[in-house]
Amino acid sequence: MASAKAEFLKKHYKLGKIIMNYMHDGNDNRHIIEADRNHVWHHLSQHKQYETVDPPIMVEGKGLRLWDIKGREYLDAVSGGVWTVNVGYGRVSIADAVRDQLVKLNYFAGSAGSVGAALFSERLIEKMPGMSRVYYANSGSEANEKVFKMVRQISARHHGGRKWKILFRERDYHGTTLGTLAACGQPQRSADYGPFPPGFVEVPHCLEYRNQYPDAPDYGLAAANAIEEVILREGPDTIGAICLEPITAGGGVITPPVGYWPRVQEICKKYNILLHIDEVVCGIGRTGRWFGYQNYDIKPDFVTVAKGVASGYAAISCMITTEAVFDLFKDSPDDPLNYFRDISTFGGCLSGPVAALENMRIIEDEELLENTRVMGERFMTGLNGLMAKHPVIGDVRGKGLFCGAELVKDRITKEPMDEKLVQAVVKQCMSDGVIIGMTNRSLPGMNNTLCFSPALSINDDETNQIIDTLDKALTSVFG
Ligand SMILES: Cc1ncc(COP(=O)(O)O)c(C=O)c1O
Numbered sequence: 001m002a003s004a005k006a007e008f009l010k011k012h013y014k015l016g017k018i019i020m021n022y023m024h025d026g027n028d029n030r031h032i033i034e035a036d037r038n039h040v041w042h043h044l045s046q047h048k049q050y051e052t053v054d055p056p057i058m059v060e061g062k063g064l065r066l067w068d069i070k071g072r073e074y075l076d077a078v079s080g081g082v083w084t085v086n087v088g089y090g091r092v093s094i095a096d097a098v099r100d101q102l103v104k105l106n107y108f109a110g111s112a113g114s115v116g117a118a119l120f121s122e123r124l125i126e127k128m129p130g131m132s133r134v135y136y137a138n139s140g141s142e143a144n145e146k147v148f149k150m151v152r153q154i155s156a157r158h159h160g161g162r163k164w165k166i167l168f169r170e171r172d173y174h175g176t177t178l179g180t181l182a183a184c185g186q187p188q189r190s191a192d193y194g195p196f197p198p199g200f201v202e203v204p205h206c207l208e209y210r211n212q213y214p215d216a217p218d219y220g221l222a223a224a225n226a227i228e229e230v231i232l233r234e235g236p237d238t239i240g241a242i243c244l245e246p247i248t249a250g251g252g253v254i255t256p257p258v259g260y261w262p263r264v265q266e267i268c269k270k271y272n273i274l275l276h277i278d279e280v281v282c283g284i285g286r287t288g289r290w291f292g293y294q295n296y297d298i299k300p301d302f303v304t305v306a307k308g309v310a311s312g313y314a315a316i317s318c319m320i321t322t323e324a325v326f327d328l329f330k331d332s333p334d335d336p337l338n339y340f341r342d343i344s345t346f347g348g349c350l351s352g353p354v355a356a357l358e359n360m361r362i363i364e365d366e367e368l369l370e371n372t373r374v375m376g377e378r379f380m381t382g383l384n385g386l387m388a389k390h391p392v393i394g395d396v397r398g399k400g401l402f403c404g405a406e407l408v409k410d411r412i413t414k415e416p417m418d419e420k421l422v423q424a425v426v427k428q429c430m431s432d433g434v435i436i437g438m439t440n441r442s443l444p445g446m447n448n449t450l451c452f453s454p455a456l457s458i459n460d461d462e463t464n465q466i467i468d469t470l471d472k473a474l475t476s477v478f479g
Helices: 002-012 026-039 047-051 079-083 092-103 114-128 140-158 178-182 219-234 260-270 321-327 351-363 369-391 419-431 460-478
Strands: 058-062 065-068 071-077 133-137 165-169 200-203 239-244 272-278 301-306 318-323 393-399 403-406 447-451
Touching: 071 079, 071 460, 092 301, 092 351, 114 133, 114 351, 133 140, 133 321, 140 178, 140 239, 140 272, 140 301, 140 318, 165 219, 200 219, 200 272, 219 239, 219 260, 239 260, 239 419, 318 321, 351 369, 369 393, 369 460, 403 419, 419 447
Parallel strands: 165 200, 165 239, 239 272, 272 301
Antiparallel strands: 058 065, 065 071, 133 318, 301 318, 393 403, 403 447
C-alpha cells in the first residue's frame, strides 16, 4: 500500500506540479476516490452515503460539458452546481491571464491598489450607473458582511447608533457566516447554528404562486407594502438597510411580481433605508443583463457580487457602493476610527480582478448577454412545454438563463411535492448525463423547485438536451 502510494505521488507530483492526467487510469482513480472518502468533508453533504457509494469527483470541463473521475460525461445545467461558471469551463484565456498575473505579482494586501483591481473596478462601474466604489473580498458571504458592517458603522457614526437594524426577506439567502445566517430567510440553513447577532428582521416573501394576500387586488404592491408594515412595527428610525436578492435564487427562483420593485424603492426612500441588492447569483449576466436589478429599474445603495464575477476561475467578490456612502467613511480624517476598519486578506489576491476582467471581455466579445436573453426564452418555452405535459409542474419561473420549475402533488391545492421525489428527478437526470439543481435545505416542506442556470454560452442543442432529459426523468419518476 505504502509503495503504491509512493508510486502515485512520484507519477503525479513533479517539481511541485500536480499533473492532471489521471482521468482514465483506473488504479490511480481508486487512490483518489479513497483519499477523498477518507479525508475530504464535502460541502452541504450528508456523508453516511459515501460509506457505500463513491463520492462524486469532477476532473475536467469544456464549455458546458463536464467529466468525472470515472470518465462519465455530463451536461452541466447549473454552472458548477451553484450557478457560478457563467462563461463555461476550459477558458484558456482566463487561465492565461491569471498565470501571467501570478508570475508578475501574486499578492499584496488590499490596503494598496493593483493594476487589475483598478481596471476591473473601472469596467464594473461603467456598467453600473450611480455606483462608484468597489471593495474587493473573496466570497459572497464576505461581501454581504461588508455591507452589514458598513450599515452598522453608518448607524453608529451618523445616526447615533439608532439605525442599526437590517431587514432581509423570507426565502432569501445571503451566505454561510453567522452574520449572513442572521439574515437568512431559509430556516433549514440557519437551524442549529444560533444564537445569531441581533438586529436582523425578516420581511415576507414575494412569491406570487404562493400568494399570502389572496384578497389584495395587486400582489406586487401587497408584497412590497408588507415590508412597510414591518418597518412601521420596528420603527423606521431603527432600520438602516434592507438586503434583498433581485430574484431569489436558492429559495425557489422567485421572480418578483409586477409593481414590487418600484414600491420597494419608494419605501426605502420614504424611510431613509439603504437598499442592498445581493447580486451574488444574478450578477454578471445570469438574467441577460449585467445585473439582475437592472431588469427592474432599481437604484441600489449597495450591490454585492461573487460567483459569476470570475466564473469560478478565481475566488473574488465585490461590494459596490455609491460615492455618497463612500463619503460617510472619510468625513473626519482626524478621528482614528473614521474609516472602514476592515480587511480581507484574500480580497488582495491579484488573480481575482484579472480573471474578472477577462471574464467580462468574454461576455462582451461573445455577446453572451444577448445569448442569455435569447436562449433563456427558449429554455422557458421548453419548460412551459413540459408543464403542459406533466401535471406535476405547478409553476415555472425565471429570467434569462436562471429558471425554476416548482413541483406539486396537486395543481389546485399546490401541495408541494415530496422532496425525495424531487431528488429522484435530479438523480435520474444525473444518471442520464445532465446535472440539474433543486432547492436544497431551504424551507421545511419547500425543497420542491428544480433549478437551472446553465453557462451563458449555451446553444440550442444543449438546451434541447436538458429539456429532453428532464422530460424523460419526469416521466420515469411520475409516469
Ligand atoms: C444570493 C446569495 N448570496 C450570497 C451567497 C453566499 O456566497 P458564498 O457562498 O460565495 O459565500 C450565495 C451562495 O449561494 C447566494 O446564493
